[in-house]
Amino acid sequence: MSWWDQMWGGWNYWWSTIDWGNAPGWVGSILTSASVFLAISLFVSERRRKDRAQVDAFSVYLEKKVDSDGKFFEHIKVFMFNGSDAPLPRVSIQVRTPTGTAITTHQFQHGSVPTIPPKLHISHLINFDEPPPFPVNSFIYIFVRDINGRVWRKNTSSGKTKLLSQKYLSTRSLLV
Numbered sequence: 073m074s075w076w077d078q079m080w081g082g083w084n085y086w087w088s089t090i091d092w093g094n095a096p097g098w099v100g101s102i103l104t105s106a107s108v109f110l111a112i113s114l115f116v117s118e119r120r121r122k123d124r125a126q127v128d129a130f131s132v133y134l135e136k137k138v139d140s141d142g143k144f145f146e147h148i149k150v151f152m153f154n155g156s157d158a159p160l161p162r163v164s165i166q167v168r169t170p171t172g173t174a175i176t177t178h179q180f181q182h183g184s185v186p187t188i189p190p191k192l193h194i195s196h197l198i199n200f201d202e203p204p205p206f207p208v209n210s211f212i213y214i215f216v217r218d219i220n221g222r223v224w225r226k227n228t229s230s231g232k233t234k235l236l237s238q239k240y241l242s243t244r245s246l247l248v
Contacts, residue, residue, distance in 0.1 A: 127226075129155035130156065131155065138208055145207075148165075148197075152193070152196075155190075159187045159190055160216055162179065163188050164179040164214070165177070166213045168210060213225050221238075
């Protein structure tokens with residue numbers, strides 16, 4: 073008898089020993105467990121979507137002016153739009169070296185307050201006249217604190233947004 077016949081014969085034996093009186097109960101419990109898992113995963117994904125709603129409605133566009141050698145930034149013009157229905161309490165930009173060291177941080181504000189009002193376009197020019205020069209391979213991050221105090225980091229290169237903290241962070245802690 074070949075191994076295939078033994079395996080197939082074992083399958084037939086196993087299949088015929090199932091107590092079909094309990095099979096509907098097993099199927100029902102498996103489907104119930106799957107539906108509970110699905111409900112929990114839908115709840116968690118909806119909650120994550122709601123948590124990200126304000127920061128996802130905030131958009132940033134950068135215009136970068138590079139020097140004649142093409143090695144350093146002369147300035148960066150930042151265009152921001154708070155598309156959410158709530159103000160953003162704090163928005164800042166940070167330029168980091170390729171090794172991750174923070175070079176400079178600028179905090180944005182509207183008028184005399186550091187809050188970015190809802191449905192507002194803002195543009196800001198950041199000049200890099202002072203040393204050290206900012207290499208073109210630097211990373212540029214936008215830090216956004218939402219109305220609930222969570223701090224988010226937008227990577228301007230990849231476009232990805234990451235939650236950094238559930239709690240209040242000072243500007244000084246963003247420099248680290």
